[in-house]
Amino acid sequence: MIYLGLIALGLVLVVLVATDGTSRIGGVIEPDQLAGLAWGGTILALVVAGFWRQFRGGMGENLRALLIWALLGLACVVAYSYRDQFQGVGARVMGELRPGTASIGPGGAVTITRRRDGPFAVDAEVNGRGQSFTFDTGASAVVLTAENAAALGIRPNERDFTTRVATANGVTYAAPIYLDSIRIGPITERRVPAMVSRPGDLSDNLLGQTFLSRLPSYEVRGDRLILQGR
Template identity: 70%
Template sequence: MSVYLGLGALVVVVGVLVLTDGSSIGGMIEPDQLASLAWMGTILTLVVAGYWRHFRGAPGANLRGLSAWVGIGLACVVGYAYRDQIQDVRDRVMGNLRPGSAIVGSGGTVTITRRADGAFRVDAQVNGRTQSFAFDTGASAVVLTAENAVALGIRPSETEFSARVSTANGTALAAPIYLDALGIGPITERRVPALVARPGALDGNLLGQSFLTRLPGYEVRGDRLILRGR
């Protein structure tokens, strides 16, 4: 019955369009708008009629299916409405599972979670290769161990070790260099001044001020290190 009503409505609309000869109807709706509404209404009527016949054949199963789709739709709406809060929870979980990894937040921020030993270890891309750094605001520059520098293809000559640096083992000489690129997540700085320590002078790389001062800001908030990009 609903199919015939839909087709009848379509016939009436076509008749109205023919009689108005392209002029607006009542000064409120244009013929092409009325035709679009009639077409969409007819399609909707046919879809509803077909679904209703199927629904009457097995109302219990179809009602359960309809309820499931309504639940999925509501979940999508709620997820979109609370997307920022959900992203914060996701970042915390991922940070706890993978300390040192860059968790990208809103506004281009990068969050690093403190490790169980109390230190912040940051995984960074140096000249396209991954290196691990200790976050150290007391270091005046980014410092690479001799071994990690070799892994990056950086081999200063003996005469280049001319800069004095303070380490846990005392004062040592280091070689000044420039890193083509140093990136943490979406944050990338180019031509970063750095130092290469002598073999055995350092236990690990240091993420120091020659990189940190280039950022718009960074802060330690509880067990999270937050870096802000440009």
Template identity: 65%
Template sequence: MSVVGLALVALGIVLAVLVFSHDNQSVVGLEPDQLASLAVSGSLLAVIVAGFWHQFRGNLGANLRAALIWGVLALALVAGYAYRDDARTVGARILGAVRPGSAVVGTDGSVTITRRADGDFHVRAEINGQSHGFQFDTGASAVVLTAETAAALGIRPTASEFAVRVSTANGTTVAAPVFLESLRVGTIVERRVPALVSRPGALRDNLLGMSFLDRLSGFEVRGDRLILRGS
């Protein structure tokens, strides 16, 4: 007997039970109206399933392959959602290894920078929303910008503002004090950061110095990784 035939027989049995039972008498723990609704719904579901199965069985091999592919995709989506945090962390670490200087944000909120091949820590940071590169330098008392970076940010000190003496790899020079509205490394953001602007040609790279680092709750170097922790 087909699935549709079995569904009709079951529906007939349920209807017969309902006809010969008292109106207020429960059947297998269900009220008569509940049992009737369940029987009708089950019969309709059986007819629908039988129709789909008839179509599915017509090209069974191809349909099974398609069902298997969709099942694998569904499992991949579920696994991706369940382990999304781990996948994000792994992806960030791969990016940090491929592009040294990129900030890798840990689950504890710390930011990790991978050392470059030349041995320095090159940190990508955002100043007032603009991305610029910095050399990590604990020997610098402040964040120091090259004249070119400052100009790109719209910061152009006058000649009289260059009054702070600083020591660089090229010798002693003077710099102009400024405040950066925001300085972001990964998820770490500091506001109104004191900084210095060097004279044109006096400095090759921006320096991520202590006026930013002192605001952090901590920072450390572990092998080829620089770890920053926000305040």
């Protein structure tokens, strides 16, 4: 390969000497461009020849390494081509392992897997901080427990508990508030009306209608809760 490169370089030199250096060679390429190509081609031939000599010295091992790198490259191309499908599979696996985790499907739909004790637990971000909710279509509003609201820096005064609500423990009063944002997977709703329960009245946050009614759709299919964002 080195000899071929040297022969090619010699031919280029002959052509350059035979021309006057002012006109294009063959009417296509300038003499200085041809000289640059010849020089670059010679360097490339020397580099390739060196690698080939080393490669040929351990042909079997080098071929195996080359095959491994080719397979790794192919795997990267396949993974990139099907990245959306792989992300969906990974999200579904996480949903099975951690009920409440948002699994993102086609069109941005969010799927939540029912937890073992029955209700749907939904992991969300409220005002940018993590909170867990119980999915409750019977709740007219999103409701935070007093303890979880305090963790978000929301501490209503006693006089703010003015809204009469019915709970499993009977009739009580809650404090109406607005939440800056509620985010579940890619679904984000802002300025969501909500309520804070009195201390001890609720054990879990409730994901109620002031959030759910904003969605284009939501439904329960077996042990899957599917939320469709806008």
